[in-house]
Amino acid sequence: MLFFSFFKTLVDHEVTIELKNDLCITGTLKSVDQFLNIKLDEIRVKDEARYPHLAAVKNVFIRGSVVRYVHLPANAVDTALLEDATRREAGNAAGGKGR
């Protein structure tokens, strides 16, 4: 759930999503779900000449499983908090059975 939790904080930020088919889409993150499916608004495709069919597309829904990378806006990420969240996540996973 850490990634889900993390991506939720990026809603309304601009992200760039790199898909497994090398398509690279930049847009405003509108929503994300627990499968890390992603909804983008006002999208731009990086290599527009190669994908002319996407020139007119304004928003997309991306299935989480086809995402290779998400480029994050650095200033929207709280690294220290992310470390703590990771600790908690690890703690939950380890203590999950015992607790």
Added chain:
Amino acid sequence: MSFFGFDPSANPSQRGHPSKAPGFGETPDHFAGLQARHDEDDDGIDFEDTYDGLGDTLDETDDVFNDDTFGATTTDRDFDFAGATAKVADVIEEEHAVYTRSNTRKQSAKQTPAPASAVPETSQLPALVPDMSLWGAPPPAPVPAPQHQHHDFMTQPAAMPSTGKRFMSLEEVEAQILAMNQKPSAPPPQQAPRQFQHHVPTSQPMGNQFHQQLPPPHTPSPGVPMNQFGHPTMDLRGFPPQQQLPPHLQHMMQQNQMPQHPQHPQQLHQDRGVAQQPAVQQRVNPREQEPVVPPQGRNQYGMTTHIPMPAQQLQSMSEADRARFLEEESKRLKRNHKIAQLARYNGLMTPQDKNFIQRIQLQQLVSINSAEDNVNEDFYYIVHSAIRARSNPQQPLSQLAQTYLFRHGGRGNRRQDNHLQRMEQQVARAVAAAKARPKASQLVLEGSLGKISFSNVKTPRPMLNIKKSEGGADQTKKVEHMSVGSQRALISQEAQKPSLADRKSLLRAIENVYDALLELEIHERDRSKLPTLPPGQPPQEAHAQWSMKRDQLAYKLYSETKIHLPIDFSSHYTHPFVAILSFSKMKRAIPRVFRHLDPEQRLTVLTMIVVHLDILDVVKHGIYRPDEMQLPSAHREEIDTFANHVLPPLLGYMYEASFPVVHGLLKLMLDRVDVQPVSMTKIGLSFLTMFLSRAELLKQSGQVSEHEAMEWQNVYDRLFATLNGHWNDCFPPNGKFVDDQYVWQFLASMAVGANMQQQQTLVAAVKDRVLENVQASKILPPEIGVQKRENVNLFMRAMGLDVDLLG
């Protein structure tokens, strides 16, 4: 032939939802082929109309035998009884049949139980009628496409009464033929929609009401002619009851606060047919279950219909009544229109789709509702939002939580509120039930080679299943366990224990600090959940418990830092606290830890660091080697981290410290630490500067007694003597071009407390440096140059001099 705008040329079978359209559980239409042929004849498309005359040019010599070959008339009209009888009349027959059937149905409602003999025949009927879906009760399947039906009600004219004899024969013969073919087509299971109703918490009560209200009480409508044909009365069984209504309709009705009394749509039909006969609108709230009012007034779509009244009744109405009636009538029409709009997208999703989505939503709710889970699972989001909320107080709640749980909005009437409350309760109950259900995440089938893992909202689908080794956890448990044990035993053990010295266990210790820290911070955040206390009131139970827990956690944090462990100078192991402080991770934690410590503990931390200053990694690695012009980057980073994270809280503490503390610390440092190498480092000098400037500040503010001042002077002299002759070593190599501000700060704080002789010594020692810097400040770019100058001036001014005097 056109009644009420009805287009008789249109094929009736093409109206309504195509029974073969995908997505609906349609009955197999065994007469599809039959019907198609039927259509050919019914249609206005005629060969003669479309013929272009090309055939005239053909050789017609052998046409004599055409009849033998192709037949004189269109082929195969065996079943086309109506068409064969009268091409024109068939549309009338069609309508007539429909109309009659509606009457029979009405009658049957009154005349239950129906004769058993009628059952097989009538139950076949619906499939035969081309437009049966029109009646909102298609034989076996859920209502396919309500919007079509709705429009059909509006456009379908009232049937024309006719002699019906011919019709009778058509009906019966066709029914017989059908009876032979359609036997196997039993109504498909009605389970799916009902299950769904039960599963969905929000719609459940509606479903129940439906069940309760079956069969619907019908009042006979006076405007409807009786069954003229003596047609066998139909059993209602031929028409699936309202409980089959797809849930979306129920939702719709919920939303509109409509009483949902199942009523056969013909009534609407009739209303139209009888040309807006007046009626008393019956508004019934089904939830209240008023027994007096017959629950009639809405059809299955929640559209209101009214009970037709004889025309004389309208006339007998007063003006006011009539006006009121008309007003209600217009309201009703408006509402019907609205519902029709809403119903446009009905049936887009199958019950399975909705079921699936509802399950996801429910799972989501389960995790939203449990606060503990929430903090665990959604830590980053919650804390991040909290941090952002500080700058932006209008942080919206999670959308879903808003929709489902916090809709206490003032809109809507009391009934609606009540309804919402009920809904919320139901959601809460469903959530509780879902939580109570044991969550098995895996299923291992006997004899299978793998595991089947279920996905849920938190773990969509585990792709990797890494087995955790229990070793690491055990080790930490052991350590924890020991710390619970007697302190005495611990002292010797910890001191001699090499395990703490190895890197892995040190990192583990740091993680323990972080865990304790996080726990404490979460607990601190819970403070806002406590009821606010009016000033002057004794703390309540909750507050007392909260602070007790806080103290516990704070102590746990403190002990995790290992700072309380006594210092053993004879041991060659580094003190655990100093050891873990050598990691930048721990350095970064210090300001956060410091916040939760009481003054005494803070002093302990400071003392611990001061006492071990010479073995602190940042000091050890902060000394320049003879041939080095620059420290290795890793060490520089560590030093920066220390300066940025550890020093500020210590400085903060120092600037409030009393004179004896400052004095004691400096004395301790001189006693325990080899000051000379410490003075060669940035961090060491920072500490010295810290003590000296604080002491000077206290001395100047006059808070220091004579005796204390004397003692301080002793310590100062000791320090001066120790460092005398090494002043130049304080500077980093190549000091001209690197930041040496801290050295000048230190020298300035030394100079302030120095006597005349000491000052002279100091100036003589660093004279070269001063000149070097002043010169460098002239060569260097202006901003750096000014800075250099200022640094030197800091020192000069402390002795009452100025760089400008040097020229």
